[in-house]
Amino acid sequence: MTTHGTTHSHATPVSRALDGLQAVLGERLVLPDAPGFAEAAAVVFTGEPRTPAAVARPGNTAEVAAAVRAARDAGLPVTVRSGGHSYARLGTADGALVIDTRLLADVTIDPAARVASAGGGVSAIAYTQAAAEHGLATGFGDTGGVGVAGLTLGGGVGHLGRRDGLTIDNLVGAEVVLADGSVVRADADENPDLFWALRGGGGGLGVVTRLDLRLHPTATVTGGMLILPATPAALAGALEAVLAGPDEVSAIINVMKAPPMPAIPAELHGTPIVLVLPCWSGEPDRAEAGLAPLRALGPVVDGLAAMPYPALFAGGPDLGPAVPVVGTGFRDVVDEAWAATVIERVVGAPGFAVVNLRPLGGAIARVAPDATAFAHRDRRVMVTAAMPVPEAVAAASPEAVPGARAWLAATEQAIGLGDAGYVNFMGSLTGADLARAYPSATLDRLGTVHAAYDPDGFFAVR
Ligand SMILES: Cc1cc2nc3c(=O)[nH]c(=O)nc-3n(C[C@H](O)[C@H](O)[C@H](O)COP(=O)(O)OP(=O)(O)OC[C@H]3O[C@@H](n4cnc5c(N)ncnc54)[C@H](O)[C@@H]3O)c2cc1C
Incomplete structure (x- = not known):
């Protein structure tokens, strides 16, 4: 076979292992010289180019095991991906065999x-x-x-x-x-x-x-968008309304300049807003009472409606390919002074920026911190600050990404993201990042599990 530019007479461990895997996967082992390789290797976020050795698209567990064994035999590092949304771009790496699980979709x-x-x-x-x-x-x-x-x-x-x-x-x-x-x-x-x-x-x-x-x-939830004026009282009030509400009320709150989405009135485009995306998941006849404290904050747009649960996932701004610039943390005190700082940071950003706030509590807080490897059970609000730089902007202006990173660092400082964060909202996973994602007891215990189940660090590509 000459599947990737080598022949058996010059076979290397890599070519032999990939030939063996190709015998199992056929065209579902996508090599760099195959058509469609760029699409197969693409992940959601862009940045410095990364070129894997190959992308394997197994269709069942046995094929996944074959891909793992092939990478071992070849001495290739492995990355695993499903939806490709990792901010740290963990689903791709130079020279790695990417195991893309997306065909396991039943x-x-x-x-x-x-x-x-x-x-x-x-x-x-x-x-x-x-x-x-x-x-x-x-x-x-x-x-x-x-x-x-x-x-x-x-x-x-x-x-x-x-x-x-x-x-x-x-x-x-x-x-x-x-x-x-x-x-x-x-x-x-x-x-x-x-x-x-x-x-x-x-x-x-x-x-x-x-x-x-x-x-x-x-079955039916009440959700949609509620746009509040970008005032400290509205922002702090929205957070407290959810935290004080019953477990069936939630909200994801974005402080940002309104993007030019059809669902947002044109006169608001480009102006700072508090975009509240609530969800009432209790009995439909209690929705009005459950959402009343949010509505009492004086929305300028009230688009809340009863809808089938999957409809909550429709919409949202599509920024296209972008370089992720993202910071994560938690806040327990979310008063008006703090809310004012959040709004100031967004208003003064040198590009499109968003501070995303998620009131926690309820059932999340009723699980013991050591019951799972997610330990931040008692934190009140998850905070994510992001300034994704569209690829076209990054390409046109070498200052754009450093500018966004400078904004992020200053914002993290100003709004006090603290010494903890959510691993899924991290833009990198260095040792320092992991020490923010996990308290030391959790990190130690994770180390013990890694040593037991992956002693060679085979899956440790970060
Ligand atoms: C637009 C956007 C919105 C988001 N919203 C939320 C949100 O509301 N709530 C939230 O909690 N998070 C959210 N996230 C974060 C998201 O949970 C993480 O980015 C997550 O890692 C994405 O998973 P993925 O499978 O899409 O990514 P991938 O890049 O495919 O994988 C991410 C990580 O998971 C590992 N992985 C993936 N699949 C497998 C598998 N089958 N076996 C073993 N390891 C695997 C990968 O190795 C990698 O380390 C959001 C991210 C984005 C970009």
Whole structure:
């Protein structure tokens, strides 16, 4: 075979292993000289170019195991991806074999047991639509294209969190291909230490080929957009309204200059706004009362309506390819003085910037901090500051990305993101980043699990 420019007479361990894998995957092993390689290797965020050695697109667990063994035999580093939304661009790396799990996309719903069994490459929206056919849902984040596996491995913070907990709090088990190619189950009884680490540890332990997740009745919700004036009183009031509300009320709140979206009145475009994206997931007849404290804050646009749960994932600004510049943290004091600083930072940004705020609490806070690898259970508000730089802007102006990074560093300082953060909103995963993602006891325990299940650091590409 001459699949990637070598022949057996000059066969190297890499070419031999990739030839062997190609015998299993056929065209689903995409090599750099194959048509479609750039698309196969692309992830959501851009930045300095990265060229993997090959992209493997296995269609079942046995093929995933074959890809793992091939990478081992070849001495190739491995990266694993599902939805490709990692801010740290973890789904691609120079010279690595990318194991792309997106063909593992089946979803089986057991409505009686209220459990879904999903392939390790399914997207949040595909799973959500399948579950909605039964009036059921598992809470993920706010974006349909995000991979369920990637989101779950970090925690999973979204609209149903205050009611049902983080996504990981609804994980009942997983199937994982380990570094030696073996396939194991991780749940409360089998490999419980691996199960603990999968729930928030950020991945890097194996390839998750299946996730079993608990479902909750969630047919109709009330959501949409509520635009508040960008005042400290409105911002602090919105956060406190959710924190003080029942578990069935949530909101994802963006402080930003209004993007030119059709859903936002043209006269607001470019002006600072507090965009509140609430979700009422309780009984529909209690929605009005549940959302009244937010509506009392004087919205300039009230687009809230009852809708099927999957409709919450529609819309949202599509920025196109962008260089991620993102910072993560938590805040417990979210008073008007702090809210004023948040608004000032957004107004003064040298480009499109957003501070994204997620009131936590409810069921998230009722889980013990050491029960899963996500330990920030008592924090009140998750804060993410971001200034994604569109690829075209980054290419045209060499100052754009450094300018965004300078804005981010000053913003993190000004709004006090603190010494902790959410692993899934990190733009890199250096040792210092991991020390912010995990308290030292959690980090130590994760180290023990990594040493037991991936002693050579085979999946440790960061
Ligand atoms: C626009 C946008 C919105 C977001 N909204 C939310 C939100 O509301 N709530 C929230 O909690 N997070 C949110 N996130 C963060 C998101 O959870 C993380 O970026 C997550 O890592 C993305 O998962 P992915 O599978 O799409 O990414 P990928 O880049 O494919 O993977 C990310 C990480 O997960 C690992 N991984 C992926 N699949 C597997 C697998 N099958 N087996 C083993 N490891 C795997 C990868 O190795 C990598 O380390 C958002 C991100 C973006 C870009």
